[in-house]
Amino acid sequence: MSSNISLPKFCEYCGASFIAKQVRTQYCSHACASRAYKQRKRESMVLNALTNEINKQKGSSSKAKSSTLPLQIGNHVNLRDKDFLSVIEASILLGVSRWTIQRLIKQEKIFASKIGRRTIIT
Numbered sequence: 001m002s003s004n005i006s007l008p009k010f011c012e013y014c015g016a017s018f019i020a021k022q023v024r025t026q027y028c029s030h031a032c033a034s035r036a037y038k039q040r041k042r043e044s045m046v047l048n049a050l051t052n053e054i055n056k057q058k059g060s061s062s063k064a065k066s067s068t069l070p071l072q073i074g075n076h077v078n079l080r081d082k083d084f085l086s087v088i089e090a091s092i093l094l095g096v097s098r099w100t101i102q103r104l105i106k107q108e109k110i111f112a113s114k115i116g117r118r119t120i121i122t
């Protein structure tokens, strides 16, 4: 590529007309080139921030779609507030089957006591 060409161009940053020495030259001066570069960088940062924001909104809207989730959390909070749990309640709280709970009681990994036929977990 020859550098001895004279190409009339308009600066892409300030719009001033200038004679380019190279075909790929886009700006009238180094100052405009670096300013345009900074502007592009800023714009891409804004774009990134916007993309992040959109992704966040997408994430929260997909959470909102599963309407059963807040209900489950509500149950968990209530169960946690109780001092004693039945086997069933403990299995819901821990997200395991009632048989797992009963096995854990047998292995004495969970403290449990019996009131009549009911097993109560502290």
Ligand SMILES: [Zn+2]
Binding pocket: 011, 012, 013, 014, 015, 016, 027, 028, 029, 032
């Ligand atoms: Zn310029």
